[in-house]
Amino acid sequence: MSSPALQAGASGKVTDFNNGTYLVSFTLFWEGRVSLSVLLIHPSEGASALWRARNQGYDRVIFTGQFASGSSHVDTDCALVLNTSAELCQYLDAQDQEAFYCVRPRHMPCATLTHMYSKNKEISYLDKQERRLFERSNVGVEIMENFNTINVSACNKQTVPIKKKCKLGMTSEIPSGHVWKDTWIPTSCSLIPIEMKKCLSGKFIYLMGDSTIRQWMEYFMKNVNTLKSVDLHESGKLRHQLAVDLDRNINIQWQKHGYPLIGSLTYSVKEIEYITRVIDRTAGEKNTIIVISLGQHFRPFPIDVFIRRALNVHKAVQRLLLRSPDTVVIIKAENTREMYNDAERFSDFHGYIQNLIMKDIFHDLNVGIIDAWDMTIAHGTNAVHPPQPVVRNQINTLLNYIC
Ligand SMILES: *[C@@H]1O[C@H](CO)[C@@H](O)[C@H](O)[C@H]1NC(C)=O
Ligand SMILES: *[C@@H]1O[C@H](CO)[C@@H](O)[C@H](O)[C@H]1NC(C)=O
């Protein structure tokens, strides 16, 4: 539901009666003219086809590894699973038993792998009929055509129950909040305005994952004028980033997660590592904040890849919280993305499943969840990199968790 004039929106709650009937309920969070929209993103046949296809092959994206030694430069195929009789280089994390492979270039050691890029492979595990389900006109079909707006007026009861300030470990409701005047208002707790620079003082913030959490780095740089970016002598896309304010003792870092990393622009893999290793190296204490964002790069691969990674991260966080229980760990959930863009690889259906998996896996730990999924629906954005107001609302949630 939304009121564009009020920059307001919220998701509905879907109940599946498992008999072909669904109930969609909306909470009337605000007064005024409200429009309702119910989109059938994929029909049941589409969801089944996506699920089956996803788990069929690891080769929807092909990675190219660049090896360099002296004056030799060789590119070879790399992947999570490579079906070839050629000799392979294995890049293994022994503790997590996670591996990535490249075809070994002739006369060059595996350690000369320096860079990587990827592109989509012309392959589909959907048959011709199934592919029709993902043509633009069949995706995100409006069910409530010609629905008039409704006029929501104030309740008679004047006393609104007072909500507690948001803190770590609270369970959320569905929907977990709504947006009003571009500001996220959680359903079960309240966010108070917090002065960012003051809150960040003395904090060590480690952002780990994909570019949706790198957006936080950009936001901090833009909005904390005393933060200085430190040149880490790494070049290219996806390089480590570090920003500091020495007077206030603020340290903010961003680091990409390990393979698989999709990107058409070449990135360095010289110091690529799994975030579990970074978490293991972190001493942790009450001013250390770790924010993890995983998901978008996993959508094109069978679900076991994502589950294994999520479990490994869970174990690393568990170890961290055992040795340093005061450390603040926050999971920034995956957000929705472009609706019509290559459903087989990137559909939000894949992301939705991963979101449920993350919630399930991290359920037993005292970590904060930032429900970026619901926020992007409420904001009505369909962008893999959500616009500034969404990032601002995510960061305001973080500030409430840590200050
Ligand atoms: C499906 O189940 C719901 C809840 O039990 C019920 O209200 C509805 O009438 C059922 N619909 C059909 C088509 O059987
Ligand atoms: C591996 O490649 C061979 C030869 O190209 C092919 O016959 C086989 O089906 C492939 N296996 C898998 C699991 O893709």
Ligand SMILES: *[C@@H]1O[C@H](CO)[C@@H](O)[C@H](O)[C@H]1NC(C)=O
């Ligand atoms: C909406 O309802 C309120 C209260 O009933 C009324 O005062 C207002 O005129 C209505 N607005 C519109 C646009 O119908």
